[in-house]
Amino acid sequence: MSSHLRTFLWLLVTSVTLATAHAADQEPKMISIAIHGGAGVIARSQLGEDGGLAYREALGAALDAGYAVLEAGGSSLDAVSTAVRALEDNPLFNAGKGAVLTHDGSAELDASIMDGATLAAGAVTGVRHVRHPIDLARRVMEDSPHVMLSGAGAEEFALQRGFTLVPNEYFITPTRKRQLERVLQGRRTPRNELDGLGTVGAVARDATGNLAAATSTGGMTNKRWGRIGDSPIIGAGTYANNASCAVSATGHGEYFIRSVVAYDICALVEYRGISLAEAAREVVQNKLRERGGEGGIIAVDAKGNIVLEFNSPGMFRGLRTSTGERLIAIYAD
Numbered sequence: 001m002s003s004h005l006r007t008f009l010w011l012l013v014t015s016v017t018l019a020t021a022h023a024a025d026q027e028p029k030m031i032s033i034a035i036h037g038g039a040g041v042i043a044r045s046q047l048g049e050d051g052g053l054a055y056r057e058a059l060g061a062a063l064d065a066g067y068a069v070l071e072a073g074g075s076s077l078d079a080v081s082t083a084v085r086a087l088e089d090n091p092l093f094n095a096g097k098g099a100v101l102t103h104d105g106s107a108e109l110d111a112s113i114m115d116g117a118t119l120a121a122g123a124v125t126g127v128r129h130v131r132h133p134i135d136l137a138r139r140v141m142e143d144s145p146h147v148m149l150s151g152a153g154a155e156e157f158a159l160q161r162g163f164t165l166v167p168n169e170y171f172i173t174p175t176r177k178r179q180l181e182r183v184l185q186g187r188r189t190p191r192n193e194l195d196g197l198g199t200v201g202a203v204a205r206d207a208t209g210n211l212a213a214a215t216s217t218g219g220m221t222n223k224r225w226g227r228i229g230d231s232p233i234i235g236a237g238t239y240a241n242n243a244s245c246a247v248s249a250t251g252h253g254e255y256f257i258r259s260v261v262a263y264d265i266c267a268l269v270e271y272r273g274i275s276l277a278e279a280a281r282e283v284v285q286n287k288l289r290e291r292g293g294e295g296g297i298i299a300v301d302a303k304g305n306i307v308l309e310f311n312s313p314g315m316f317r318g319l320r321t322s323t324g325e326r327l328i329a330i331y332a333d
């Protein structure tokens with residue numbers, strides 16, 4: 001081959017490679033977000049004739065608020081915080097206002113958040129006066145040397161960081177009081193039907209490819225002795241790593257803690273190289289179910305694919321992506 005021909009071929013190959021790389025850069029990056037509002041037995045009769053319209057509307061509003069952040073070029077962390085904050089404000093869900101009540105009739109809130117880009121994480125447990133526990137979890141992540149703060153210490157930190165504290169009564173609704181009464185009288189179990197449900201969470205992938213996950217809850221009705229569930233535990237209820245996936249869980253926390261559910265799903269994706277859908281199915285439908293754990297997860301992988309997997313009859317959930325997909329659903333069908 002003459003040197004001219006070689007140079008020509010080299011130039012050709014280089015320019016094709018550069019052109020392809022440029023085209024890839026120009027490809028719109030998939031943005032996606034998923035949210036949940038709790039999983040469990042959701043009796044159709046409890047949702048009323050409109051099929052839970054109020055729940056669907058609240059989920060839709062939180063989903064769209066989170067998606068709008070991504071669409072405006074915002075980070076996945078801001079998107080999940082925005083969606084979770086909206087659900088914390090809605091008394092229908094077991095997070096923030098409308099949280100389920102402890103044995104003593106008060107609200108004790110847990111929340112956590114994780115940044116898939118840096119593996120930074122923040123969590124708070126047993127807080128009683130912070131309107132948006134997810135904001136405090138994020139502040140722990142971004143503005144303290146720690147990952148998890150509990151109870152009075154977490155609230156002292158909140159005060160020092162300028163959070164306005166609210167009385168515990170702010171969180172307590174008549175519905176949750178009635179539900180606690182029924183459990184105390186032995187007429188219901190803590191995770192019976194809608195009574196104990198409504199933990200909220202969000203996962204997202206932003207246009208730069210960063211993943212984030214966030215979860216917030218009041219825990220379980222009639223909880224005692226400072227009981228903490230999976231929601232504020234990094235790896236159990238919440239996990240995010242750009243290399244694999246971001247997960248937010250909801251369900252019977254004791255089982256989710258022992259199965260390290262969120263991390264297990266991401267580890268399967270990373271180590272076994274299987275798809276997020278396969279990993280989530282394996283953990284939620286096989287491992288967790290065999291151990292008696294009931295509930296579900298929402299997750300997003302590095303490419304923005306979303307998976308909503310649950311082994312209970314229903315999970316309040318939603319997803320929205322830049323491919324035009326938008327879904328709000330409650331039951332498996």
Ligand code: ASP
Nearest residue numbers: 199219229250251252253
């Ligand atoms: N996982 C939460 C907890 O155990 C409850 C739930 O998701 O319904 O605290």
